[in-house]
Amino acid sequence: MSSMTVNDRPVRFDLDPQMPLVHALRDAMNLTGTKACGGDCVGACMVLVDGVALRSCRITLAEAEGRFITTIEGLSGDRAHPVQQAMVAEQAIQCGYCTPGIVIAAAALIQRNPAPSKEEIEEAIPNICRCGVYPRLVRAVQRAGRVQQRRETISAAPPPGISADDAAEAVPALRPAVGPR
Ligand code: FES
Numbered sequence: 037m038s039s040m041t042v043n044d045r046p047v048r049f050d051l052d053p054q055m056p057l058v059h060a061l062r063d064a065m066n067l068t069g070t071k072a073c074g075g076d077c078v079g080a081c082m083v084l085v086d087g088v089a090l091r092s093c094r095i096t097l098a099e100a101e102g103r104f105i106t107t108i109e110g111l112s113g114d115r116a117h118p119v120q121q122a123m124v125a126e127q128a129i130q131c132g133y134c135t136p137g138i139v140i141a142a143a144a145l146i147q148r149n150p151a152p153s154k155e156e157i158e159e160a161i162p163n164i165c166r167c168g169v170y171p172r173l174v175r176a177v178q179r180a181g182r183v184q185q186r187r188e189t190i191s192a193a194p195p196p197g198i199s200a201d202d203a204a205e206a207v208p209a210l211r212p213a214v215g216p217r
């Protein structure tokens with residue numbers, strides 16, 4: 037049994053403690069916004085672990101014990117996070133598969149450095165985008181930083197019209213988590 041907080045909710049997983057966190061999030065909590073590449077490379081599986089962006093395929097449930105996990109669903113209930121708004125405003129999304137991991141990495145970056153240089157963005161966001169949104173990504177992250185500093189406002193992405201919890205409940209999880217959610 038592994039206990040942690042996911043998107044501000046206490047949760048227990050009755051799963052193998054050596055299971056990578058990404059599988060518990062996707063299969064037991066139905067938080068499928070976190071993507072997986074099937075390897076250990078693109079970073080689409082990034083989540084915040086105690087505020088630090090990490091690949092959830094590299095963390096076991098045992099290693100996540102007691103931690104505070106934030107997935108893309110928990111970053112903002114209404115898509116109002118500056119990075120989410122700036123990614124839309126700068127059209128830095130194409131197929132979107134890499135987007136959740138990139139948004140998580142960018143959110144962690146502007147939290148500690150709201151005015152990052154192009155080089156700092158490239159270093160802090162090593163995620164791979166097969167569609168090649170990199171130039172737009174740099175503009176989006178720098179714009180998100182300005183929004184976070186209240187030097188600019190953006191309203192580009194409307195609220196989704198469904199809560200992350202309701203969306204996760206809409207399709208049964210493969211291996212339901214147990215305990216309070
Ligand atoms: S699943 Fe691909 S980097 Fe984690």
Ligand code: FES
Pocket residue numbers: 128129130131132133134135164165166167168169
């Ligand atoms: S937008 Fe398609 S992989 Fe990045």
